[in-house]
Amino acid sequence: MQALVYNSAWDVALEERPVPAIEKDNQVLVRIKATGVCGTDLGIVSGKYQASSSIILGHESAGEVVLVGKSVTTLMPGDRVVIDPTYYCGQCGMCRTGRQNHCAHKSVTETGVSADGTFTDYYVAEDRFLYKLQDHVSYEEATLTEPLSCILTGINQINLLPSFRTIVLGAGPIGILYSHALASKGVTGSLVDISKERLFKAGSIAPARWEAYDSFQAAVEAADPSGRQVDLIVDTTGVVGTQVISNLANGGYLMLVGLRDGTSTFNPKEIVDRSLKIIGSIDSLGTFSTAHYLIEQRIVPAKEIITHTFPLDRYKEAFHALGCDLNERTLSPSSHAIKVILQSS
Ligand SMILES: [Zn+2]
Numbered sequence: 452m453q454a455l456v457y458n459s460a461w462d463v464a465l466e467e468r469p470v471p472a473i474e475k476d477n478q479v480l481v482r483i484k485a486t487g488v489c490g491t492d493l494g495i496v497s498g499k500y501q502a503s504s505s506i507i508l509g510h511e512s513a514g515e516v517v518l519v520g521k522s523v524t525t526l527m528p529g530d531r532v533v534i535d536p537t538y539y540c541g542q543c544g545m546c547r548t549g550r551q552n553h554c555a556h557k558s559v560t561e562t563g564v565s566a567d568g569t570f571t572d573y574y575v576a577e578d579r580f581l582y583k584l585q586d587h588v589s590y591e592e593a594t595l596t597e598p599l600s601c602i603l604t605g606i607n608q609i610n611l612l613p614s615f616r617t618i619v620l621g622a623g624p625i626g627i628l629y630s631h632a633l634a635s636k637g638v639t640g641s642l643v644d645i646s647k648e649r650l651f652k653a654g655s656i657a658p659a660r661w662e663a664y665d666s667f668q669a670a671v672e673a674a675d676p677s678g679r680q681v682d683l684i685v686d687t688t689g690v691v692g693t694q695v696i697s698n699l700a701n702g703g704y705l706m707l708v709g710l711r712d713g714t715s716t717f718n719p720k721e722i723v724d725r726s727l728k729i730i731g732s733i734d735s736l737g738t739f740s741t742a743h744y745l746i747e748q749r750i751v752p753a754k755e756i757i758t759h760t761f762p763l764d765r766y767k768e769a770f771h772a773l774g775c776d777l778n779e780r781t782l783s784p785s786s787h788a789i790k791v792i793l794q795s796s
């Protein structure tokens with residue numbers, strides 16, 4: 452089978468790999484149909500995020516069951532499924548204390564980062580990580596389940612009120628999914644992006660009563676013209692850091708979900724004195740089923756968020772649409788695409 456393999460920074464290529472075999476009775480062989488290109492993939496390819504050499508990239512995926520192990524009773528060949536790629540053992544110290552997203556074995560089991568992923572034709576997963584799709588949900592739409600699940604995990608860490616004045620920085624797929632996930636809990640707010648094309652697109656797919664702005668200050672001004680305070684700021688860009696703290700209302704939340712190295716400073720006294728919360732969140736924890744539901748029920752408009760689809764062998768065009776030029780070895784912070792999907796044959 453053809454597989455998109457990461458060797459080192461800027462060195463990715465399609466290679467021929469053997470079809471993986473079922474090795475345990477609870478495993479399932481899935482023929483991959485679609486995988487979303489994620490910011491993490493761009494980070495790995497450009498050398499900004501560590502991954503193991505010679506692994507197959509890709510982790511946001513859906514496909515069709517082709518073979519099931521002896522003990523699998525809930526799935527059969529032909530079933531359409533979405534894959535939860537966040538493997539956890541269930542038995543290590545992290546898993547036994549409710550932190551399965553930080554399973555001690557992550558450094559060798561993380562799909563598309565430290566273990567083979569899904570930018571290929573076949574993938575083996577344990578049955579507990581597969582969720583059946585209803586007929587009306589396309590494989591492409593289903594690929595948004597994983598990023599949405601990560602977002603729901605982030606939101607679960609906030610003592611959220613529908614009245615929260617909210618700003619989401621970055622109108623890429625994560626920012627737009629955040630706006631819809633927050634809207635499903637009654638929150639209204641605004642999306643901020645420096646890319647005019649993304650803002651235009653965001654304006655048409657943002658939830659009802661959500662606005663789009665080209666600067667953080669304009670969004671703050673709109674939310675609170677006199678006090679310039681908001682209750683929740685979600686930074687999906689990874690570049691803003693703690694610069695926005697002065698615009699957080701007392702008791703407010705700064706949610707950091709952009710995976711990017713940097714240095715940020717804050718005054719501990721201000722965090723204490725104003726009861727501020729700075730939160731980081733990675734991967735998903737007990738939220739995959741809810742994400743699956745929100746997409747199935749079309750509460751989150753997955754179809755509208757997908758702007759580009761390419762076959763796997765045109766991966767360079769897919770990455771380019773997201774500002775990542777594999778030939779020039781450049782990664783631009785802004786792109787015209789929202790969600791880009793690679794289809795396996
Ligand atoms: Zn992802």
Ligand SMILES: [Zn+2]
Pocket residue numbers: 539540541542543544545546551553554555556
């Ligand atoms: Zn574990």
